[in-house]
Amino acid sequence: MMVAVVVAELDPFVTSALRDAETTAWALDVATGALRRRGADGDDDTTLAAATARIHPDDRAAVAAALAAVIDGAASAEERAYRRADGAGGWRWVESSYRATARDAAGRAVTVVGVSRDVTRRWTAEREVQVVAERLRSYMTTGRTPIWCFEPAAPIALD
Numbered sequence: 001m002m003v004a005v006v007v008a009e010l011d012p013f014v015t016s017a018l019r020d021a022e023t024t025a026w027a028l029d030v031a032t033g034a035l036r037r038r039g040a041d042g043d044d045d046t047t048l049a050a051a052t053a054r055i056h057p058d059d060r061a062a063v064a065a066a067l068a069a070v071i072d073g074a075a076s077a078e079e080r081a082y083r084r085a086d087g088a089g090g091w092r093w094v095e096s097s098y099r100a101t102a103r104d105a106a107g108r109a110v111t112v113v114g115v116s117r118d119v120t121r122r123w124t125a126e127r128e129v130q131v132v133a134e135r136l137r138s139y140m141t142t143g144r145t146p147i148w149c150f151e152p153a154a155p156i157a158l159d
């Protein structure tokens with residue numbers, strides 16, 4: 001089985017590097033739904049259905065449609081961000097990139113291989129920046145709150 005060769009034989013150094021980078025390499029056998037993962041999510045064999053069940057309900061349809069496009073040949077590769085259950089009652093932001101590595105005579109994917117990375121810290125930081133920027137815009141539009149930007153050499157007042 002190609003899926004076993006693609007993921008199961010990862011060098012221990014590569015598996016360790018994947019874990020350190022909060023990244024998981026995975027391979028999907030489209031015919032059986034078997035999903036092999038190595039890296040940050042652990043080394044396990046699961047199913048596409050079980051992995052899909054862990055995706056946030058609001059993200060599930062878009063993720064399924066993107067994967068279907070790769071499997072059906074409408075897209076050669078895909079990159080998608082979504083929320084996934086963390087096992088402790090919360091959600092983690094994950095970014096997955098994947099592509100079909102083998103197709104049958106009809107052009108349908110036989111194997112899809114990808115990597116998924118936990119990007120929760122980045123998404124949280126980006127959201128915090130957006131909140132601060134919105135607050136600053138609000139202060140600036142009311143015109144009643146002075147805003148000071150301090151440079152090492154000289155402060156500048158924004159009205």
